Amino acid sequence: MLKLESVKVAYGAIQAVKGVSLEVRKGEVVTIIGANGAGKSTLLKSICGLEPVTEGRILIDGKDATNVPAHQRVGLGVAMSPEGRGVFADQTVRENLMLGAYSRRKDASAIEAAIEREFRRFPRLRERQDQLSGTLSGGEQQMLAIARALMSEPRLLLLDEPSLGLAPLIIKDIFNAIRQLRQSGLTILLVEQMAKQALGVADRAYVLETGHITLEGSGRELLDDPKVKAAYLGTH
Structure with missing residues (x-):
């Protein structure tokens, strides 16, 4: 690989x-x-x-x-979850995930399915999906950084x-x-x-x-x- x-x-x-x-x-x-x-x-x-x-x-x-x-x-x-997490602080959890799927932006249904998959993987992100990412705890931001990287499949x-x-x-x-x-x-x-x-x-x-x-x-x-x-x- x-x-x-x-x-x-x-x-x-x-x-x-x-x-x-x-x-x-x-x-x-x-x-x-x-x-x-x-x-x-x-x-x-x-x-x-x-x-x-x-x-x-x-x-x-x-x-x-x-x-x-x-x-x-x-x-x-190839996708990376960077050191320091690097979430977009002024965007919501859901918006961060959508940005992670930018390369697949023409397939809205696939993006929604991927968001649902990441919410199942990290249930706390579902609870925080409309919250600004900069207000999350460090652990929640790390979950978001990994989930965002996974959005590009x-x-x-x-x-x-x-x-x-x-x-x-x-x-x-x-x-x-x-x-x-x-x-x-x-x-x-x-x-x-x-x-x-x-x-x-x-x-x-x-x-x-x-x-x-x-x-x-x-x-x-x-x-x-x-x-x-x-x-x-x-x-x-």
């Missing part, structure tokens, strides 16, 4: 991503863990076209998408720090939703600092450090890896 070949991304003279190669197979949940500043969010932005790649290639479903504009990557089946969902700043009970709800999406067959690339939860839901995982992949393996292998335990799980 996704393949990165020696991808580099720079901000001026600063090299944020330094030749990353990875792959995400159809139906997998793949997790990227790493410390703040490792380049995780930059890497996701490059995959959806929000940051230009200076070297290397991005293949989506076998097609070279390296220079495809971000709005056209939605048509290739993606085949590859990018999740950037979905647990950031949330209470433990809400984090549990978010990871339950990720498990349900996995069971539905959706392909997911997850960037997450809650390493234990992220590795627990992952088929495979990568460790990104200062722009480089330093470890890779199954979620279980990295959970049991002494280096990962020491650096990210708080145990030796």
Whole structure:
């Protein structure tokens, strides 16, 4: 579904991503863990076209998408729930969802069906559907950000720090939703600092450090890896 070949991304003279190669197979949940500043969010932005790649290639479903504009990557089946949620604060919950379906705007009945599907997935959004998104709690905004990304019917969902700043009970709800999406067959690339939860839901995982992949393996292998335990799980 996704393949990165020696991808580099720079901000001026600063090299944020330094030749990353990875792959995400159809139906997998793949997790990227790493410390703040490792380049995780930059890497996701490059995959959806929000940051230009200076070297290397991005293949989506076998097609070279390296220079495809971000709005056209939605048509290739890619959607992202961004770090910090990024909801449109002055729009209602329902309007945010409709904006997520912009690429399908000519099919009103399909959009309504998709909104209903997301309300079933996140019942709290149904209760808040006419409320301005800026007045929602952090957890509700995160649910909305994921639901909005799903409105475009993606085949590859990018999740950037979905647990950031949330209470433990809400984090549990978010990871339950990720498990349900996995069971539905959706392909997911997850960037997450809650390493234990992220590795627990992952088929495979990568460790990104200062722009480089330093470890890779199954979620279980990295959970049991002494280096990962020491650096990210708080145990030796």
